[in-house]
Amino acid sequence: MPWLSPRRVPAVLVRYKARRVAHLLSGCVLTALAGCAIYRPQPLHPRPAAQNASALEVPAARMPMPALRSHRFDPSNGLDVTETAMLAVVNNPRLRTLRDRLDIGRAQAFEAGLLPDPQLAASRDILDNPNADVSSAYSLGLSYDLGPLLTRSARVTSARASQRQIRLQLLWAEWQTIAHARLLFDQVHALRAQQHRLQRELTALRGLDASIQKALRSGDLDYAGASAGLDATAQVRNQLADTSRQLDQAESDLRGLLGLAPDAPLRLTGPDWQPRPSAAQVAHAEKDLARRRPDLLALKAGYAAQEARVRAAILGQFPDIQVGFNRARDTSNVHTHGFSIGLTLPLFDGNRGRIAVTRATRQALADAYRARLLATRNDVHRLVAALHTLRGQIDAAAEHAHRMDRAERSATENWRSGALDWPTWLAIRASALQADLQMNRLRRQRAKASIALETLLGGDWTDATTPDAPSPKTGNRSS
Template identity: 45%
Template sequence: MKLVFACITLFALAGCASYHSEPLGLEPTLQTRVPRLDVSKIPLPELARHIFDPSDGLDMTEVAMLAVVNNPDLKLARDDAGIAHAQAFAAGLLPDPQLNLTGDFPSPSIAGLIPAFNRGLSFDFTSLITHAATHEAATASAQKTDLALLWQEWQVVAQARQLFVRIATQRRLAAVLQQALTWQTTRYQAAQAAMTAGNLTLGAVTPYLVAQQDIQRQLAELGRQQNQSRHNLNALLGLAPQVHLDLVGSTRIAPLNLKALRRATRDLAKRRPDLLALAAGYQSQEAKVRAAILAQFPSLNIGFTRARDTAGVYTTGFSVSISLPIFNRNRGNIAVERATRQR
């Protein structure tokens, strides 16, 4: 008996996880330089085929690649996906059986009496009834999280490209305005010289000054917008505000094929990740409703026992524990899951 108990204890301890502390990071998470990327780990194949080399500047695709890998919101979404998959793994595990050991010792000690014991092994069979539905719900929930993550990755790629185009456009507009300011300053100086020579009045020179100041105002406003756009791009890429990005390359995107676009929109609901995520979420909730209905059946715990009394008589038996569905019957959880499914 002692040997069996020791073997069971050692077997149980061998399968236990050990604790390792994970200190809370207090340092800023925004990076102060453009990181190197492992292209093979980029989740989107159309981006993974592109070469990432920040030494010669970042083109539009490289900015999108960096956004997918380093965006803070996507990192949190991937952590949520990891939690969902861990929950699906946990839902697929069966509960452990229960081993019961008791001992009784005669007190005071009487001749002819020996210590008594009772040992039993039992299992909760109720968990088997709801196991399939619970596992299906958790698996569908993990699938929903993965699809939502994919849709969020698409959105981040689109935002990165949009900011790249906006910054490039603002840069070109700034060059045009600077050229216009140089030209208008020359005109104003010429008009001012003519006024000094007595060839123009103050009223005739004033419009040149107003035009020059208007261009200066536009340049100042554009500078503010450029600064805001660069800060937004850095935040999207998970970089510190002071990091300067050398954006290079064209802003042109291949035109859409209208025929291919029309064909693609016919079965859009079967391919868009956000719509598929909604379907997976409904499937998960449907399984939760089924699990709640199955859980209304009485809980059943069956075990086998082996005992010895103080007279040395051995007995073998069984135990059955069943709940009586009189008051609760899991009606509250069923109502909650059905209302959640309706939403």
């Protein structure tokens, strides 16, 4: 056959081997593509806020605290303080973002465990003037970098510790969100009670204000004599306006924390959350603080991750090694095969800069952990002392408010019977009002300090039998 003549045999062999090389490369490319991810667009759509808490699913098993896991979520007759905290854990927008970070941490841990890919290199030299004495040249090479294998164990350890750090940071954020929900519940409750008290006071003064205005118009009373009555009504009206603004802000903050729409109804029911741990509970929790607080555990996990990074940096100072195998043919039709070894000589860099950075970062994390632990202990002692002081203040304020309430009732009876002038009656009423408002403020301060102490100690004082402990819902307070 003419196509198998001796002159054409080398060209046929060249084309045959070229096809083999092309098939080999095609097979490698197809194998690599088989494991590739596929791009799918994900349009950005705004998530509408919930209009009602009843439309949301709140699984108790996902709650981070025993007091929440053992509580049944039923907002049909209003949200109690525990249900408010449960809803905040599930539906808070900031916690959703932190949970996405946890997915990123898992992906980074997966990435750290992957082995490096080998590298395939191929080349082909085509003859411009082919003849029987020369042939086209080609080369094939397969190489692998052994350097990442030396640091893989340290990188995996660091990634897993970082993933645990993110998980603990999420838990700490959930604890803080629970505390914030309890504080806002108490704030809304207290401001609604204060608003009701001021409205009741304004209603009581409305009759006197009308009488004073009538006396001014008839000339039976001048403005000097009427100033006490006019000032009393104006002050109560201003206090009511300030309280209403504060209440609107607190309700808006609570809706935002719960992930509810701005116009969603906010029905709160039941008592406030005011934990009162015993001195033994506080001492035990403070002693065990480093093993209870998620943020401290997260700092420990971050330190462990950095420790692994230091180890990886030290391992990275060893020469980077690349090994490979190759096969080639030159233009004189000489076939060769062999291997190659490449070394990175650590003469100038030697990874010394990275080692210094990782060690300095490790020291900074250690100092940050010690500073956080010291600050927490100081805050615990400060809050314990504040609660002790507030306990005495509240007892004294409660007794004073009780006396002023009795004085107000007696003064009202005497004023209505004509035995007491109205300026004196107004002065007594003003004192009784301020006593009630002061009592409200002190109770809010106690609630704030108690919830902060519970969060700092990582405690859950559900076994404490106190008058303010959470109990089944007893009534509704509607907005």
